[in-house]
Amino acid sequence: MEGAGHSVLSAFVEIVFDNSDNRIPVDKEEVHLRRTIGMKKDEYFLDGKHITKTEVMNLLESAGFSRSNPYYVVQQGKIASLTLMKDSERLDLLKEIGGTRVYEERRRESNKRKQIIQVVQYLDERLKELDEEKEELRKYQHLDKQRKSLEYAIFNKEVQDAQLKLAE
DSSP: OTTOOSOOOEEEEEEEEEOTTOOSSSSOSEEEEEEEEESSOEEEEETTEEEOHHHHHHHHHHTTOOTTOTTSSOOTTHHHHHHTOOHHHHHHHHHHHHTHHHHHHHHHHHHHHHHHHHHHHHHHHHHHHHHHHHHHHHHHHHHHHHHHHHHHHHHHHHHHHHHHHHHO
16 A cells, blocks of 8 residues: 555464364374465464464364365455355355265265166176176077078088989
8 A cells, every 4th residue: 555654574373273182183182283474475383383374274174173164264245245145055055064065965975876886787797797688699599500500511412312303
């Protein structure tokens, strides 16, 4: 902003977690998580020790803060949009916050898996039937070939016999 005075070169935010239940996998009763943002850097610290953003995300996820559920902390500016939501949108939000959306998605995936398994089982059964039909067809073709050979042999014998009789 113009004319606002001195510009801020860096800022930080620190959250102190009560870890008496050992929810965060750190052997301390109180855990300090700090993020420092500067002009050219963005750093994270766990109890004063530098860690990466990925390590922070993994640590929070192991404590039950899922990346797929961003509503543990309401972001700045979200309150107004939450109040202006339609009832159906608010219900969807509550499902997501409560974790039921994840459950519903997993249930849908499970149902899809069941349907896929049923289709695969049907296809396996159909393949077995087709294999049996193929084997029957192979046997039929073999027997039909033998029949034709025998018919030809009989016909050939009859022709030879008829030629012998004519020659006599």
